[in-house]
Amino acid sequence: MAADYRQTASWLRERLPLVPQAGVILGTGLNDLADHLEILLKMPYSEIPCFASSTAPSHKGNLILGKLGGVPILCLQGRFHFYEGYPMSTVVFPVRVMACLGVGTLIVTNASGSLREQYAPGSIIQLSDHINHMGTNPLIGHNDETLGERFPSLNDVYDREYLEICRQIAAELKINLPQGTYIAVTGPSLETKAECAAFAGWGADLVGMSTVPEVIAARHAGMRVLALSVVTNYSNLFHDLEHSQEEIRQNANLAAENLRSLLAGFLRKLAKA
Numbered sequence: 001m002a003a004d005y006r007q008t009a010s011w012l013r014e015r016l017p018l019v020p021q022a023g024v025i026l027g028t029g030l031n032d033l034a035d036h037l038e039i040l041l042k043m044p045y046s047e048i049p050c051f052a053s054s055t056a057p058s059h060k061g062n063l064i065l066g067k068l069g070g071v072p073i074l075c076l077q078g079r080f081h082f083y084e085g086y087p088m089s090t091v092v093f094p095v096r097v098m099a100c101l102g103v104g105t106l107i108v109t110n111a112s113g114s115l116r117e118q119y120a121p122g123s124i125i126q127l128s129d130h131i132n133h134m135g136t137n138p139l140i141g142h143n144d145e146t147l148g149e150r151f152p153s154l155n156d157v158y159d160r161e162y163l164e165i166c167r168q169i170a171a172e173l174k175i176n177l178p179q180g181t182y183i184a185v186t187g188p189s190l191e192t193k194a195e196c197a198a199f200a201g202w203g204a205d206l207v208g209m210s211t212v213p214e215v216i217a218a219r220h221a222g223m224r225v226l227a228l229s230v231v232t233n234y235s236n237l238f239h240d241l242e243h244s245q246e247e248i249r250q251n252a253n254l255a256a257e258n259l260r261s262l263l264a265g266f267l268r269k270l271a272k273a
Contacts, residue, residue: 133184
């Protein structure tokens with residue numbers, strides 16, 4: 001597998017006109033953010049050696065080199081999930097490709113369910129920590145020492161400086177941007193009320209089915225990480241309704257403009273650092 005992601009990185013290096021400053025993963029309901037990029041290069045995953053296909057709803061499955069806020073980024077328009085039946089090595093494959101390309105910053109977005117009443121649908125939450133409740137870890141198995149050490153520390157897994165930069169940008173833009181802890185579960189079934197109560201009791205504020213594997217792989221490879229979660233629904237701690245993909249997309253759209261402004265502001269600050 002190490003040869004595979006290095007092979008893919010080498011293939012992309014020959015085709016990318018420049019080295020992106022950051023990698024961005026767009027989550028469920030957030031793929032349309034890519035439509036606001038100045039696109040330099042766009043290719044479907046099916047054309048990229050060793051890339052899998054994204055089967056999740058609304059995940060378009062394109063790799064895009066573009067500019068946001070004038071800063072070049074490599075954007076994944078759709079991610080791979082463990083619940084799709086992929087092994088963890090496939091779920092984190094694009095992150096390892098980015099690391100091999102020399103991308104030093106990973107920005108992860110996702111859609112999440114709220115475990116706190118004050119975090120209403122349409123809110124954007126900065127992740128300050130996470131709980132891995134997926135029953136596995138992307139680092140299990142052979143360790144590629146050239147990529148990262150066997151036992152990487154996850155202390156301050158979400159970069160403190162990046163958290164502060166985003167906090168300042170949000171204040172300037174008058175966007176409410178609280179911090180929270182995200183718990184990752186495998187899905188694809190949504191959580192029971194008892195599970196949500198347990199997760200909230202553990203200290204989780206948000207629940208979702210992604211992000212944590214990619215973040216672990218990024219930190220293993222020495223990348224700095226920023227993660228922004230869009231609350232697309234209340235968990236069933238607060239209601240007895242059934243969720244729909246349409247509800248998730250509608251609430252993701254509520255936050256889209258603010259998310260785009262935050263990301264553009266962050267990238268501009270990153271470029272000046």
